Amino acid sequence: MKRMAPLELLASDVKNARAAARRSTEAVKSGQVFAGADLGKLRLADAAGTVSGRKYGAASHTWFYVLRQMWRRKGKTVISLALAAVLAGGIGALALTRLAYRNAFLETNVNVSATGFASSSVTTLSKSDLIKDAYYYGTMEVCVNQADTPCSMILTNDLNRCLTGEYSVTYADGCDSTALDDDGGVCLVGKPLAESMGIQPGDEIGLLTHDLYKFITTLYEDESEVKEAAALASWKYKVVGVIETENESEGFHLYSVANSTADWLYGQPFPIGYCELTLADNGKVDELNTILEEQKNAGMQYAPVASYYVDTAGLESARRVRDLLETMFPVAVGAVMLIGMLGSGLMVLQSAEEAALLRILGSSKKRVRATLLLEQMLPCTVGVLLAAVLLCLSASALFKGSVGTVLLCWFLYLLCCFVGALATAIRITGGRILELLQSRG
Numbered sequence: 001m002k003r004m005a006p007l008e009l010l011a012s013d014v015k016n017a018r019a020a021a022r023r024s025t026e027a028v029k030s031g032q033v034f035a036g037a038d039l040g041k042l043r044l045a046d047a048a049g050t051v052s053g054r055k056y057g058a059a060s061h062t063w064f065y066v067l068r069q070m071w072r073r074k075g076k077t078v079i080s081l082a083l084a085a086v087l088a089g090g091i092g093a094l095a096l097t098r099l100a101y102r103n104a105f106l107e108t109n110v111n112v113s114a115t116g117f118a119s120s121s122v123t124t125l126s127k128s129d130l131i132k133d134a135y136y137y138g139t140m141e142v143c144v145n146q147a148d149t150p151c152s153m154i155l156t157n158d159l160n161r162c163l164t165g166e167y168s169v170t171y172a173d174g175c176d177s178t179a180l181d182d183d184g185g186v187c188l189v190g191k192p193l194a195e196s197m198g199i200q201p202g203d204e205i206g207l208l209t210h211d212l213y214k215f216i217t218t219l220y221e222d223e224s225e226v227k228e229a230a231a232l233a234s235w236k237y238k239v240v241g242v243i244e245t246e247n248e249s250e251g252f253h254l255y256s257v258a259n260s261t262a263d264w265l266y267g268q269p270f271p272i273g274y275c276e277l278t279l280a281d282n283g284k285v286d287e288l289n290t291i292l293e294e295q296k297n298a299g300m301q302y303a304p305v306a307s308y309y310v311d312t313a314g315l316e317s318a319r320r321v322r323d324l325l326e327t328m329f330p331v332a333v334g335a336v337m338l339i340g341m342l343g344s345g346l347m348v349l350q351s352a353e354e355a356a357l358l359r360i361l362g363s364s365k366k367r368v369r370a371t372l373l374l375e376q377m378l379p380c381t382v383g384v385l386l387a388a389v390l391l392c393l394s395a396s397a398l399f400k401g402s403v404g405t406v407l408l409c410w411f412l413y414l415l416c417c418f419v420g421a422l423a424t425a426i427r428i429t430g431g432r433i434l435e436l437l438q439s440r441g
Contacts, residue, residue, distance in 0.1 A: 066375045069354075076347060077379050083343055084383025087336045088413060092391045092406045094325070094332055096398040101322040103401075108315045110279035112292065114308040118299025119155070119258040120269040121306075125277060125295055126157065130288050132280035135161055136258060138272035141210040142265070144197060144254070146230040150210035151193060153254040155262060155272070162255075165246030172202035175240040185237040185261040190251035191244040201241050206234030207254075207265060235265045271303040282315055333409055340413045341420035344380065348372050348424040355428050365429050372425040373418070380417045384410050 070077045117125075119138070126134035138155040156162040169188060171179070179186055185207075189199050199205060213230055220226045237256070245251050256262065263269050279288050289310060296306045351372055358368045391406070392399050399406070 063374070066371055066378065069375055070378070076350065080343075080347055080376060080379035081383040081386075084340075084380040084413075084417070085386045086383075087340060088384040088410055089387035089390060091333060091336045091409050091413070092387055092399075094329060095402050095406050095409060096391065096395050098322070098325040098329055099398055099402040099405075101318055101325055105315065105318040105322050106282055108282065108318050110282055110285060110288070110315050111311045112275075112277035112279070112288070112308055113311070114275040114277065114292070114306070115273065116271045116303045116306040117275055117295065117308070118269040118303040118306065119263055119266075119272050121295035121299040121303070122272045122275050123258055125275070125291070128291060130280055130284055130291060131277050133278040134276070136272050136275040137162055138258065138270070138274075140262070140266060140270065142207045142254065143210055143213045143230070144193075145206050146208075146213075146227045146234070147197070148213075150213070151252055151254060153187070153207070153256060155256055155258045157257055159243075159255065163245055163247070163250055167243055167245040167250075169241045169243045170201055171241040172239065175201075179240040180255075180257050183259045183261065185235055185256075185265075186240045187237045187254050187256040188241045188243045189239050190253050190255075191242050192248065192251040193253070194239075194242045199239055199242070201239055203239045204236055205239060206231060207237050208234045209266060212267070235261065237261075269299060269302040271306070285310070285312060285315070333412070336409070337412055337416040340380075341416040343420070344376050344417040345420040345424040347376050348421045349428065351375065352428040355425070359429060368429050369422070369425040372429075373421050376421040377414070377418060380414060384414060 114122075114125075122134075122136050125131060126136070135158050136156060140153045140155060141150045142153045143150050154162060159167065169177070171177075180188070187205075187207075189205075194200070208230060212233060216229045216233065217226050220229060243251070243255060258272060279285065292308050292310070296308065299306060355368050355372060358371070359365070363371075388406075388410070
């Protein structure tokens with residue numbers, strides 16, 4: 001008897017005591033005299049449900065019995081807990097990895113390097129919704145205020161990337177860094193150039209290309225006529241600021257942007273030396289290639305040697321891994337659910353002898369099944385919680401981003417464990433007590 005579980009002994013004692021109580025009550029009602037032994041049984045019946053001064057209900061009985069059984073069968077408990085932790089942790093880690101590669105696919109920059117594109121094509125590309133970051137750099141030789149000596153006009157949309165060192169700009173009244181966004185004729189003048197030509201912020205200067213100025217000199221011999229013709233051919237640009245740079249050579253340039261006024265100044269769209277573009281949506285690489293090809297062909301008469309290169313090496317690598325994980329994930333979830341169902345069933349099946357004993361001793365089928373289920377589901381739940389804590393500590397940002405998917409997978413896993421354990425519990429407790437006695441024999 002000392003090897004019997006407390007629940008088994010209690011179930012047997014209480015059942016016998018209650019039967020004795022009923023017999024004693026019937027004897028009293030019929031006027032019969034009953035022995036002291038019956039009085040003892042009656043007292044035991046009155047105390048039924050009270051053991052060692054502690055009152056137990058059905059739920060508390062089952063709970064403490066399960067805890068005792070789990071302690072006695074440490075090996076089984078540890079295996080169930082470890083299996084749940086490994087499976088839940090594995091499927092959780094796979095979900096986090098899938099999210100990480102999804103993010104990598106979206107965050108990998110797809111860069112385009114283009115050379116020799118027409119200025120009109122560069123302007124169109126930089127304003128396209130497909131592009132989130134555009135940078136271009138080109139030069140044009142111009143003459144300022146009909147001066148004989150040309151200077152370089154730098155056409156760029158990002159001075160920080162264009163200039164080699166630190167710089168500062170003294171803007172004209174009412175102007176700021178957004179002044180260059182205007183489609184009209186505006187420019188910055190390097191400080192040494194401005195000082196040599198007496199140009200101040202806010203002044204208006206005349207610009208024409210050096211090639212056009214040389215052509216005008218071939219038409220007129222008199223210098224005054226050349227100056228007059230050059231003034232008539234010049235385009236008016238407003239000096240919105242004077243720029244001072246660390247590199248002295250950069251101070252003898254003009255700085256403006258590629259726009260329609262620059263095209264008129266040149267006489268037609270002109271080739272831009274270098275252009276960098278970054279794709280805004282990595283899922284639209286094909287659309288990017290299409291618009292690049294269209295703009296290249298559209299400006300072919302102005303920029304016949306235009307070329308471009310789209311760097312998608314990093315994106316394709318992230319795409320391959322992402323697609324592989326997307327394919328593997330549902331298969332892995334299904335495998336984990338199947339293993340959880342079968343594993344729980346096998347663990348409960350090991351308690352078939354104990355279930356038979358409880359049924360023989362008078363426990364109901366529902367109570368035995370509840371006992372088996374609780375004994376199996378408790379370590380499974382603890383294992384899932386342990387996996388959740390480890391994943392949250394190791395990759396909290398990814399865990400927060402995929403918490404919905406991970407929780408759903410864990411719920412399905414526990415549900416399959418419950419179904420497997422319940423099905424096995426019903427199977428091993430479904431026989432009649434006589435059959436269980438015969439199987440025990």
